[in-house]
Amino acid sequence: MASHIVVGVDGSAPATAALEWAAADAQRRGLDLRIVHVCEQQPRREGIEHCTRVLEAAADRARRLTSDVKVTTELLGGNVIEDLIAESESADSLVLGSRGFGGFAGMVVGSVGLAVAGHAVGPVVIVRAPSAVRYDTVVVGHDGSGHSEAAMAYAVEQARARKARLQVVFAWQVPMFSPYAVTYNSLIEDAMREAMRAARERVEPWRVRNPDVDISDEQRCARPVTALMEAARSADLVVVGSRGMGGLASALLSSVSHGVLHHVTCPVAIVPSVKETP
Template sequence: MSKRIVVGTDGSVSAAAAVEWAVDDATRKKVPLHIVSVVERWPYSIARYPAPPDAGDTLVHAAERILADAAARALRHRPEATVTTEMIEGYPAAVLRDQEKDAAQIVVGSRGLGGFAGAMLGSVSGHVAGQAHCPVVVVRPDAEATHGEIVVGVDDSAECEPALAYAFEQALLRGATLRALHAWLSPRHGYVPGIPYDMDDVRRAQHQLLAQRLATLGGKYPRVTVIEDVQCAHPVDALTQASKRADLVVVGSHGRGTVGALLLGSVSRALLHHSSCPVAVVRS
């Protein structure tokens, strides 16, 4: 049985964008969409200032309304979709992360109702993207244009292989072009006399690396048009720039931390803050 796509909602504008993105993807993949709203029981309560007696009921009623609105939005957007809803009590980031066992992927808005004005990435989306083992897509509310291009970051690590497979699948399902972007920085001592760097050889090696990465998957997805894009630039700068003309940017994660969003690598974490389009973080 195919796994479902899970999307979290808190009634925010960002969550509404995530619901629409998720139902589109669920329809393309022909899998159910499961919408989750989390009830966090008076998170600021302390002994001296306990929660009001009816706070729990108020929060539950609000979550029910949010779920009903989200389901209606999804079905207006994609009437043919299969949509279920669930209200769960707990901490939002932990609840959404725990959905991974039944999820093909988790979709979240970039910033929820509790976010600071002007913040590009909320704590919940950062933690889910950093901790969940299934693909996590973070959606911004202002990324609505369709460009017909998927961008995937490629490097020489094993972490990029699941991201490449995910990106090929997205490009195939959407009928989009796949831009495989490999950004590299010049060797620090590349132009220092006496150190044997041949920059032409270095450039050729970067192109060969990308071609080798694409060789296997390209054969499995012959219908996907691939653009090989090799740039001498910082990966964050190159991917951020590419996101301006993309429908989705896909990255792996090199994070090896143990706390929250530290499990995100530096490139994926920075991209979540600066990308102009949705970002999929795909872990190995």
Template structure:
């Protein structure tokens, strides 16, 4: 498996490379740098020198990224095609796919543009969007826990990342009072009891991970209201935030949740999105 980075010559992509170098070392995996060369329409009169020049530029981008990677000794790969399609294809052989927040050309407007949205929604492996002015920083791994079996792959990656870094996990779960809860509140029932109920469920969900990763400290946060707000607050001091993403039905159909979207746009640290549902092609 590899830690694969989409690079396009932008400073944001180079920040992603710097983060990925440490991730590859932590995982003990190879680093792979990929650039999508803009496809040209076949035309008999197209000057071969134009194609050669574009290819040279692509390799210059990769060589600069390799220089930034230093002794990471990355694999370099140029693929002709649309950026999102190239990276989604790369995700089938990667352990994790790493992107910057803003790019040029092939990976433009990442985290808010169509390329990042498509890649994050459709990749076969977890995707990390490297955010923040200082993306490589100490701190815990913050994980959003929705609850139920869909949380299993999210927790698996969160604990794996925390153990590899030698840091703790902050497990965040929020809930919204429904009609029955409001009625109970009006009847004098303390919603703190509901907090405790959700806390108990979260503790049971975390129990096997605590057992498996005994050296990883765990902080449990249960609250009411917006999951994205709670996660963004905890992300201020985090090394990484890990959240789940829903499945997809086509390359153009986005089915990421609102929490994932909010974090991709606003988190002060790198964000890992882990798919929690089957994705149909």
């Protein structure tokens, strides 16, 4: 089991928010904190000095925010995407700001953030800004797929560490049929009721295995991204699998995880099904 969280910093406001989130998570869960900065533009001495200052400032801030967390730093000099993916191989999780400058420009909505979230070996947490309000609620999307099972495990751990409620969301979108196709509409309604029943039953074993965590479940007739966006309005963290039941095997991120990353403003954790090199 990995003993440290990795956070990437570049001196930007979202990266600072990511650092603060990672420091708090390391404190809660008894993990070490590894702070990395990818200095892609290396050759000139001024560039190296600037990168070193960014890293040192981040370490100083993390140590002020924590009491007994072991904080280490490393200045990396390769390709930002490759370096961050490599860092995820030995980390409990990788935490990044949603946007930055330099190597982190375009995070989340750009190619760098999506590539890291899609290829990382373990959970990737994207943080946009410091949280002004605490809701004591973790939200997880769960559809029974392997990726959502891994997301559920991470969400349970987060809820336990936070002493927060875990809200499990399952969304089922009803296909559109002609109003005259009464038989088909009846079949769809039956299928929807069965899907909702199965979703409730899938949550029960998690309650049995984790009696110390307050786990509630909610089934919604809505698009998955819409349902998660609504639940996220009163959540401290939203957790989703990197792919779900509808994801293509070749896709880096499912449409749901992609949509959540773009539209949910609280921290979002993207969790792959197993830890293996992409």
